[in-house]
Amino acid sequence: MAEEAFVSEERAVDTQWGMICSQLKMEFGETAFDSWLKPLTVGDFNNGVMNICAPTAFMKNWVVTHYSDRISKIWEQQNPEIKKINFVVHTGFSNRRTTDTSLLKKISSTPTPQNIYGGNINSSSFGLVAGSALANDASKNPANATFPNPNYTFENFVVGKTNEFAYAAAKKVAESKNVSFNPLFLYSSVGLGKTHLMHSIIWHIKKNNPDRNVIYLTAEQFVYKFVKALRYKDTTAFKEQFRSVDVLMVDDFQFMGNKGTTQEEFFHTFSSLVEEGKQVIIAADKSPTDLEGIEERLKSRLVGGLVVDIMPTDFDLRMGILKKKAELMNIELPSKVAEFLAQKITSNVRELEGSLKRVAAHSLLLSGKEITLDMTQDVLKDMLRSIDRKTTIDEIQKKVAEHFNISVKELQSSRRARTVARPRQVAMYLAKQLTSRSLPEIGRKFDRDHTTVMHAVRKVEELIVEDQNLAENIEILRRTLEN
Ligand code: ADP
Ligand code: MG
Numbered sequence: 001m002a003e004e005a006f007v008s009e010e011r012a013v014d015t016q017w018g019m020i021c022s023q024l025k026m027e028f029g030e031t032a033f034d035s036w037l038k039p040l041t042v043g044d045f046n047n048g049v050m051n052i053c054a055p056t057a058f059m060k061n062w063v064v065t066h067y068s069d070r071i072s073k074i075w076e077q078q079n080p081e082i083k084k085i086n087f088v089v090h091t092g093f094s095n096r097r098t099t100d101t102s103l104l105k106k107i108s109s110t111p112t113p114q115n116i117y118g119g120n121i122n123s124s125s126f127g128l129v130a131g132s133a134l135a136n137d138a139s140k141n142p143a144n145a146t147f148p149n150p151n152y153t154f155e156n157f158v159v160g161k162t163n164e165f166a167y168a169a170a171k172k173v174a175e176s177k178n179v180s181f182n183p184l185f186l187y188s189s190v191g192l193g194k195t196h197l198m199h200s201i202i203w204h205i206k207k208n209n210p211d212r213n214v215i216y217l218t219a220e221q222f223v224y225k226f227v228k229a230l231r232y233k234d235t236t237a238f239k240e241q242f243r244s245v246d247v248l249m250v251d252d253f254q255f256m257g258n259k260g261t262t263q264e265e266f267f268h269t270f271s272s273l274v275e276e277g278k279q280v281i282i283a284a285d286k287s288p289t290d291l292e293g294i295e296e297r298l299k300s301r302l303v304g305g306l307v308v309d310i311m312p313t314d315f316d317l318r319m320g321i322l323k324k325k326a327e328l329m330n331i332e333l334p335s336k337v338a339e340f341l342a343q344k345i346t347s348n349v350r351e352l353e354g355s356l357k358r359v360a361a362h363s364l365l366l367s368g369k370e371i372t373l374d375m376t377q378d379v380l381k382d383m384l385r386s387i388d389r390k391t392t393i394d395e396i397q398k399k400v401a402e403h404f405n406i407s408v409k410e411l412q413s414s415r416r417a418r419t420v421a422r423p424r425q426v427a428m429y430l431a432k433q434l435t436s437r438s439l440p441e442i443g444r445k446f447d448r449d450h451t452t453v454m455h456a457v458r459k460v461e462e463l464i465v466e467d468q469n470l471a472e473n474i475e476i477l478r479r480t481l482e483n
Contacts (some may be wrong), residue, residue: 013050016078017042023074028067036063043090048083050075053090056364060089063329066146148206148216151328152199154430158324160317163193163310170197173279174204181306183270183280187287188310191348194283198249201281205247212230215242216249226262242269246278253284258293267298274301318342318352325353331360337376344387355380391434391481393445400427402479412446426474428453429460434481 007466025026025033039059043051052071052428054060063071064087072085079437120285154174159167173184186194192205205212231239241246248269250256256263274282284291287309288302311319319342324332333356345352377384393462401408404423411424424446432453446453464471 011045011146013042013045013079016075020071020074020078024067024071027070031088037067041090043088045082048081049086050082050084051086051088053088055090057089057330057368059364063087065150148199148202149196152196153203154200156328157193157196157200157322158317158320160314160320161311162313162317166193166308166310169306169308170201170281171283174201175208177209179277179279182274182277183282183305185288185302185305185307186281186283186310187285187307189285189348191350192312194308194310195251195350198251198281198283201247201249207301212246213244214247214249215245216251217256218252219250220252222250222266223255223257223262226265230261239269242273244271247281248273248278249281249283253282253285254286254291256294262272263295265297267295267301270298270301273474280305313346313349313352315342318346318349321349321352322356325356326360329357331359331363331371333371334373336373337371340373340376344384344443347387355383392440393431393435393437396430396434397427397445397480399477399481400430403473414447422470424479425456425460426470428456430474430477430481432457434478 017150021033021037024037026150028037036059040054040063041053043053045051047420052063054063068085068087075082075085156169157163157167166188169181169184170182170186186197188194202214202216205214226235226238229235246357256266270280286292287297287307288294291299291302294302319338322333322338322341325339339360341352341355345355359371359376359379362375363369369375397408397411400423401411404419404426406420406423410420411427413420415421428442428446431437431445432439435442443450443453460474464474
């Protein structure tokens with residue numbers, strides 16, 4: 001209510017901003033708009049310079065890298081008096097509208113970084129990277145406005161033992177005019193940098209050989225486009241599009257799927273490009289031989305080039321990546337915190353980066369509060385708890401055996417004596433509770449079938465209610481296993 005008093009008269013620029021906001025919302029979608037653009041407010045307008053205020057430095061930087069070009073362009077069209085748009089940080093109370101505090105809630109409760117930062121590029125970008133073709137495509141599809149991702153460059157890719165070969169291969173393909181290996185097939189599990197390397201290749205080519213025609217798309221987009229072309233009986237145009245290309249990049253190739261005609265089409269496109277000496281680059285979550293639903297002849301062509309995998313990160317690489325990302329985000333990351341994150345978050349780089357972004361967002365939204373180990377542990381507590389939950393069945397067996405003073409062998413044996421059978425049931429129960437293993441998987445670890453495990457789980461659930469002593473024992477075990 002109080003801030004209404006400040007809005008004494010609506011300036012022309014405020015009205016224009018309202019219209020621009022509607023346009024931005026349409027172009028970038030509601031989620032991105034709500035997270036990044038809604039909190040912006042219009043500041044002073046003097047001598048052709050318009051100030052746009054963001055509530056934090058972090059948001060300002062984000063808006064500058066991702067949206068400022070578009071905002072400036074729309075505004076110039078609306079109001080020729082505006083010569084320049086300046087993004088500034090304006091913390092605290094805005095004299096126009098208060099900042100949107102729901103953002104803070106959203107950021108701190110969002111589980112994954114992709115959600116916070118507005119979607120995954122893979123699902124939305126089809127990039128025709130050739131002179132004006134890119135611009136046209138981007139303007140038709142606003143999700144492409146940041147394609148290729150400005151952060152996904154070779155300079156920003158941290159090289160370590162587990163990815164140096166993939167990096168070298170990508171670099172070589174990007175740099176050489178002559179095709180040295182065809183195709184280049186990159187594979188790894190999720191979040192280890194395949195898409196990053198693909199975009200880095202595009203950046204490199206855009207910069208050094210802007211005449212080369214590059215098409216980047218995901219296998220899903222290939223399938224979609226082909227099916228559409230079939231439906232509209234327009235396969236000639238579809239084929240033409242790929243024929244004129246110098247470099248064809250297909251990301252997430254595992255989604256090429258079982259589609260007979262589409263795969264056939266891809267096979268022909270691929271073969272003719274390779275024969276003409278055009279570079280093909282493919283990324284997938286499995287090696288060509290392990291890909292499911294892919295025809296043998298296509299698989300054998302895929303292994304005909306260079307197949308490179310990216311292995312899971314090691315501690316040193318995780319430290320390097322954290323340092324680099326902190327630098328890019330322009331935040332001060334104490335080495336204690338970096339070490340903690342590098343030790344705890346080992347699954348993949350996306351999650352590592354996500355945790356860093358959450359901590360950074362938290363610190364910056366709380367007006368630049370210093371990042372400390374305590375704060376990190378607090379901000380990430382749900383995530384850390386679920387990581388700690390990754391208790392293994394082996395550990396459970398070991399701890400339970402120790403606790404009841406029997407051996408792991410006995411626990412796994414077929415002995416039915418109560419002194420062994422009860423701990424065995426407890427171990428099965430804890431395995432079900434503390435791991436994400438299925439009943440048959442748990443059963444296998446005890447040399448039993450899944451019905452025995454199911455029975456054990458039920459039995460223990462009943463006993464916990466009746467038998468205080470057993471309930472306490474289980475609680476102690478649970479606590480030691482979760483720590
Ligand atoms: P993939 O395509 O293998 O699933 P991405 O390329 O999307 O993985 O990478 C996930 C995130 O991790 C991206 O933000 C990317 O920048 C980052 N990343 C992965 N590997 C590295 C690396 N070696 N150096 C810097 N950032 C990396
Ligand atoms: Mg990817």
